[in-house]
Amino acid sequence: MNAPAVTVRRRLRPGVYELGDARGTLALAAPPDTAVLGTLSPGARTALRALGGRETTEDELAADATNPAERAALLTALDRGWVIRTLHAGGHDLCTTVPFGPRRPHGPAPAPGRPRALSRFARVRRDGDDIILESPLADSRIVVHHGDVLRVLHDPEPAARSGAAAAAVAGELAAEGFLVDREAEEADFTALQWAPHELDFHVRSRAGRRTRAAGTGFGGTRWAKGRFAPLPERRPPYPGRVLALPAADLDRAARTDPSLTRVLEDRRSHRRHGTADPLTRDRLGEFLFRTARARRRDGEGPPVGRPYPCGGGLYEMEVYVAAGQVRGVPRDFYHYDPHDHALVATGAPPRTVDRLLRDADAATGGAGRPQALLVLAARFGRLMWKYEAMGYALVLKHVGVVQQVMYSVATAMGLAPCALGSGDIDLFARATGCDPVEESSVGEFCLGSLP
């Protein structure tokens, strides 16, 4: 008999073990997942054991599991995410499918006869010595061993017709969710609503089997310890002119502020600002003191947090102010120094300050340029020195945390607040000279007097 054009080698993925009960029913387990295989013949059990120990070809399996129907049913069950599978043809390996867990593909697999295309979520990248194919919608990653696989990705249909090996690769990629029915994918709202980078970010910045399978750490691992110095809490100062701000009288505020219930119930976004009585340096100072200063016990000693909570207590967020019309504060772009409670000019070109204020006007649907635009920027290294794979997600959560505290304090102070969500990172880089990979804007907030 001729050797088959394509051979498949399988082995159980690491961490999978067999469970049996008194009646001889077998199951596979890799907590929290299990799959019941039923009652297997002694030969099929031997074949299963072999798969646990080493890579096994179908011919080798057939030597033990001699009943073709039983063997086919066993392989179908195993191929739903329990085995690592390598396709081999023409004297070389083509690709290896490494599942993360039982397969739960999103959406329908391409129906026979329907044209297949690479999923818009799939991407090829290098991982160590491997070239891998991955997708946030797939329950496996595929290690590409041979360029023929890329040919199938590029043009699945003609490639699949060109021979048994390419057809087997196309079948594998379709079964794993990398080749899809293009029309169906583009008509599926739940998939289409996601930009590929956003879905990838979502599945990789939350715990789960994909994060575990990524093989890198996740969470507060302090991965950089011993390799890189942590960033100091205090941002290196800008050399520009310094405007000291008056501290808030918190005792007075505690006496005169509306209740928490009133603040929450009365809070709303105000996009227009009062022209008669604009924001003042004192009011801006009180607002920044109450929302963003580095707190010290009794006003002295080392910083002990800020008025808003922060994952890891690391306080990566910096506040900047584009002052458009603030009495006592010259029009400019400033960094808020939360330790000295002062504004420090960043040296932004005047046109950049105008652009920041103009963009805020556009983001509020033309409500007018804000008296002050607060820009939240993250010093990523503060968090990312400690947190692996989820540092940026944490930064975005902090934007919401800070904005809510700002809404509350602005409401209590009778000011006009409005969060913005679409700032321009290049403009921020121009206004500060920061490398966007080191420190970049991540949120905005308009502040002014009520009309």
Ligand SMILES: Cc1cc2nc3c(=O)[nH]c(=O)nc-3n(C[C@H](O)[C@H](O)[C@H](O)COP(=O)(O)O)c2cc1C
């Ligand atoms: C993260 C975030 C981003 C926002 N971005 C904008 C924006 O770009 N433009 C705008 O006019 N309002 C923006 N808003 C304000 C919302 O439109 C507003 O909160 C929402 O309509 C509810 O109204 P309320 O705040 O008056 O209760 C944003 C709010 C949040 C929390």
